[in-house]
Amino acid sequence: MGTGSASVAIGGAPSAPAVLAAESAALVSRAVEVSKSENTRRAYVSDWRRFERWCSAQGHQVLPADPLVVAAYLAEAAELRDESGGRMYAPATLTRWVAAIGHRHRAAGHTTPGSAEVVAAGWSGQVYERRDSALLLMGFAGAFRRSELAGFRVGDITRHRHDGLHVRLRRSKTDQDGAGTTRALPYTDSHCSCPPCAYLRWLQVVTAFDTGGRPAVIRLLRSAPDFEGHVCRGAWPQALEKIVPVFRSVRRNGILSATSLSGAAIHKRIRQRAAAAGYDPVLVDQLGGHSLRAGFVTQAFRNGADAHAIMRQTGHASPVMLEVYAREHSPLVGNAVTTIGL
Incomplete structure (x- = not known):
């Protein structure tokens, strides 16, 4: 129709979309962004005040906040439950809290504590x-x-x-x-x-x-x-x-x-620690509560300790059980196969 402006279709007659001028669409978009920014600002203010109250109650410095303090703050909130047993605060809420704390720190010229690894991993x-x-x-x-x-x-x-x-x-x-x-x-x-x-x-x-x-x-x-x-x-x-x-x-x-x-x-x-260290899952499945004790005996034999010296630490009454460890876990120790020149 020659209005001199590009148009955006958003509705109109029942069978065809109406048209909104591009300038009007841009105004609507900017209004949405302003509204979103204002909502975010209000949320950040509320989030920061909550953090201030918590720090005051716990005796921690609020600005600049130590990353460990922020991590503890988040960990406590993550554990809170409502009457039905559900989490009181969603992960998205906790993420916004970190952003709010970071925003206030940047505004004050401080490093944002949320960038520290301990905040992500938990103190x-x-x-x-x-x-x-x-x-x-x-x-x-x-x-x-x-x-x-x-x-x-x-x-x-x-x-x-x-x-x-x-x-x-x-x-x-x-x-x-x-x-x-x-x-x-x-x-x-x-x-x-x-x-x-x-x-x-x-x-x-x-x-x-x-x-x-x-x-x-x-x-x-x-x-x-x-x-x-x-x-x-x-x-x-x-x-x-x-x-x-x-x-x-x-x-x-x-x-x-x-x-x-x-x-x-x-x-x-x-x-869990063995798996986290990258050990083969097959080996991890073989480990357990007795592995530290068995590992001591095995390594001591490999390092040349005799049965008596090992028994002083393990408390075994006789070397019989130690021989079982030696056969099962370090079969080459004291074995003639290592001396026959292969």
């Missing part, structure tokens, strides 16, 4: 890392059974100036009378494989939680330096109770249970 991952490192290293170095690991109390483990850790076994499979025995877990050259370092880092979490709950754990993780060297020679925290279990379950929001990990949970965790 409780650091708690899991400390616990599992202690569990695996102590279990392997001490040749402990999973039932023994599950039964540890804080009072059973002491630091020795020269030896590393002294772990008191109050009772074990081969000590049904409860006479008890002590195993030493030594200091090592590398901090990454040092049982005393691993235990200290986990004990710090246990002590912080038992004295100040989750906020205290967050403060501990926020202030802790990067784990780039030995920490086992430094100050050790004083746990409130010697009967506190050492290895406990950890919820996704970082809350520690009051009871010990079960043997079944230790079995499962060993498999």
Whole structure:
């Protein structure tokens, strides 16, 4: 019809679309965008105020916010349930909260905490890392059974100036009378494989939680330096109770249970960590709660230790069972087939 403008069809007569001028369509589009921006702005303000209130209640600095604090904030909200048992906040809502927190930080000239890996992974991952490192290293170095690991109390483990850790076994499979025995877990050259370092880092979490709950754990993780060297020679925290279990379950929001990990949970965790490390699934299926103890015996034989030296750590009453380990897991150790010149 010669209006001088391109047109957009949106409706009209029942049998044919009507026409809206392009300029009018653009105005409608801009109005929608303005409305959306205004809605987003209002949501961001509300989201930020909620975060401010939470930080104030928990005793955390709000601006700039530590990524660990943001991660804890999200983890807590993700665990909340309504009366029907459903999640109170959808993942999209949590994502918007991160955006709102980031928006306020950018406006104030700060780095956005939402870009940190810990926010995406969850700060409780650091708690899991400390616990599992202690569990695996102590279990392997001490040749402990999973039932023994599950039964540890804080009072059973002491630091020795020269030896590393002294772990008191109050009772074990081969000590049904409860006479008890002590195993030493030594200091090592590398901090990454040092049982005393691993235990200290986990004990710090246990002590912080038992004295100040989750906020205290967050403060501990926020202030802790990067784990780039030995920490086992430094100050050790004083746990409130010697009967506190050492290895406990950890919820996704970082809350520690009051009871010990079960043997079944230790079995499962060993498999999960092996799978996460990239081991072949067939091998992972063969691992379990006894693997740390069996692995100690096998590696000790491979490294040239004799049965008596191995028995001092494992507590075996005779070398008969050790011979079974040797035949099944390290059949070439002491085997003449390696000396016949093939």
